[in-house]
């Protein structure tokens with residue numbers, strides 16, 4: 612039985628990855644610090660359905676100080692998704708947290724994984740490593756991050772490359788704007804859906820013409836699973852994107868149609884570090900992983916909307932349970 616360590620296991624993407632690996636017959640050890648970037652109870656809910664499965668165990672621990680020799684005991688492959696997300700919050704005094712959780716934590720894990728001889732480590736990098744210049748609009752151009760967050764993701768990716776050069780079979784996947792059930796509450800689709808369901812005004816930053824390569828979480832998970840086991844050159848870096856760049860205004864339009872109500876928009880200034888366009892180049896992932904995105908934006912948004920509705924019903928019924 613393959614033993615997988617998933618860091619960031621209780622997060623949005625990590626929890627889906629754990630479910631998928633367990634469903635494929637792997638033993639999964641999740642490690643998560645349940646950080647407070649958003650409500651840790653939400654993260655507990657994310658993995659609640661896995662806790663009774665004997666193929667899953669969770670270690671509550673921080674990569675910065677956890678006993679990694681124990682976490683890696685018997686582990687064949689590692690999916691490293693733990694990190695501090697968020698472009699706009701990475702400016703200013705909180706940058707040290709980004710360095711700690713994205714760079715130092717990754718280096719500590721890479722060191723331990725090298726020592727234990729794991730057969731593959733996959734790092735969850737980001738489209739945020741690309742910047743804004745014309746030469747980098749098309750992904751696989753030279754990375755030049757436009758935010759401190761992007762700088763830390765690129766630094767970690769570079770560390771992955773350095774350890775790959777010394778014999779660890781480590782690779783990076785650059786995820787593009789992931790959406791779907793359990794999406795983080797700071798992300799656009801999550802905020803828009805919650806506003807529409809509440810009948811609240813909805814805030815769009817910038818002119819709404821900024822384009823993102825929104826990618827459904829199941830497609831991200833599938834690429835990550837493939838990367839854990841595929842024959843890849845050490846240090847490989849692959850974009851994982853939907854290949855259908857879409858404007859934020861179009862995203863709002865889809866959500867209005869799915870929810871069945873018109874959005875009342877507030878506009879706010881562009882946020883520092885937001886780039887006008889992201890667009891992945893998925894040729895390498897197609898060739899090297901045999902992977903392709905399968906979920907179109909409307910279908911994926913409908914699934915995310917269903918999740919928002921379900922957790923609302925759940926919290927209403929919990930509120931009715933007498934104390």
Ligand code: NAD
Pocket residue numbers: 618619620621622623624625642643644645646647648654672673674675691692693694695696711712716735736737738785786787788789790795
């Ligand atoms: P998330 O915040 O939901 O999940 C990250 C998890 O990592 C959290 O549960 C957090 O508690 C945990 N964590 C953070 N620091 C830790 C540490 N030091 N030790 C142990 N656990 C720690 O975020 P997500 O959206 O699921 O993102 C997962 C990964 O994918 C992140 O590395 C992120 O940078 C990357 N990524 C996400 C997106 C996206 O659109 N969501 C896009 C590109 C890259």
